[in-house]
Amino acid sequence: MEGEDRGEKAVAAMEACYQGFDPAAYLQYNYTPPRADFTRSDSIVPWKLKCLHEAFSEGEVLVDVGSGPTLYQVMSGCEHFDRVVLSDFLEVNRKELRIWLQDGKSSLDWTPYLKFVCELEGRKCNKNERLRSVVTDVLPINIHQPCPLPSGSLPSTGADCLVSSFCLESVSPDLSSFTQALGHLSGLLRSGGHLLLIGALGESFYLGAPGLRIPVVPLDEAQVCSSLRASGFHLLQLSVYHLPPDMRVGVDDVTGVFFAKARKP
Numbered sequence: 598m599e600g601e602d603r604g605e606k607a608v609a610a611m612e613a614c615y616q617g618f619d620p621a622a623y624l625q626y627n628y629t630p631p632r633a634d635f636t637r638s639d640s641i642v643p644w645k646l647k648c649l650h651e652a653f654s655e656g657e658v659l660v661d662v663g664s665g666p667t668l669y670q671v672m673s674g675c676e677h678f679d680r681v682v683l684s685d686f687l688e689v690n691r692k693e694l695r696i697w698l699q700d701g702k703s704s705l706d707w708t709p710y711l712k713f714v715c716e717l718e719g720r721k722c723n724k725n726e727r728l729r730s731v732v733t734d735v736l737p738i739n740i741h742q743p744c745p746l747p748s749g750s751l752p753s754t755g756a757d758c759l760v761s762s763f764c765l766e767s768v769s770p771d772l773s774s775f776t777q778a779l780g781h782l783s784g785l786l787r788s789g790g791h792l793l794l795i796g797a798l799g800e801s802f803y804l805g806a807p808g809l810r811i812p813v814v815p816l817d818e819a820q821v822c823s824s825l826r827a828s829g830f831h832l833l834q835l836s837v838y839h840l841p842p843d844m845r846v847g848v849d850d851v852t853g854v855f856f857a858k859a860r861k862p
């Protein structure tokens with residue numbers, strides 16, 4: 598089989614795997630204590646929220662790539678942009694997001710997250726209203742397509758900022774596909790815009806539902822840096838979180854988390 602066909606088959610196999618994804622189970626596995634324990638500074642979620650809080654700068658359009666059923670990744674950003682676009686490959690996840698935006702209902706209570714980010718910002722917690730007013734769209738996306746979003750979704754110059762968490766390595770069959778997807782994302786970003794990328798280190802699988810092991814590209818820090826460089830990004834910051842033993846709760850084999858801030862020249 599030619600390399601290109603093999604690549605397409607591997608991507609199709611990943612897409613098939615995602616058909617069993619269960620948003621409520623995924624939220625339960627990753628977004629409850631100990632991984633989301635706001636009384637601990639060494640818990641994963643507070644670490645991610647602090648990184649995001651420090652990284653956003655002002656702009657017009659922010660796009661979250663592969664939102665899944667989660668909102669935490671835009672809780673800081675929603676204060677800095679006039680328009681926020683959420684996106685996911687799966688309708689079940691887009692539906693979960695739309696329900697929260699319309700009715701405030703969700704499989705997970707986001708209140709402690711909103712409160713924590715408001716505390717970081719030193720403001721009163723009225724962020725749910727802000728989020729609802731700036732999120733204009735919840736769009737389908739496929740990062741393996743050269744144009745991942747439906748045409749006409751963004752200004753012709755591109756978004757001012759992209760944020761993406763645990764998406765690229767979790768939906769790519771291998772490192773070259775991960776790097777290629779980064780190149781596709783670059784096409785969504787204006788020149789001079791920023792990419793905030795959060796992802797898993799050393800992970801080979803995670804549970805997307807009970808019994809559903811979704812394969813992941815096991816990345817190290819050097820690979821993250823070289824993939825960003827190969828896709829034309831200029832790396833501004835790379836921070837790494839190492840998982841304490843009690844955060845290894847059996848829903849994946851992740852060993853660390855990276856946070857990268859990069860600029861499109």
Ligand SMILES: C[S@@+](CC[C@H](N)C(=O)[O-])C[C@H]1O[C@@H](n2cnc3c(N)ncnc32)[C@H](O)[C@@H]1O
Pocket residue numbers: 612615618662663664665666667670685686687690738739740741761762763764767768
């Ligand atoms: C590990 S989850 C990450 C969700 C969320 N961003 C977070 O931080 O927890 C990976 C997400 O990628 C989405 N996904 C799957 N295939 C994709 C594709 N080809 N392009 C973009 N997103 C995809 C899945 O539906 C899922 O929501």
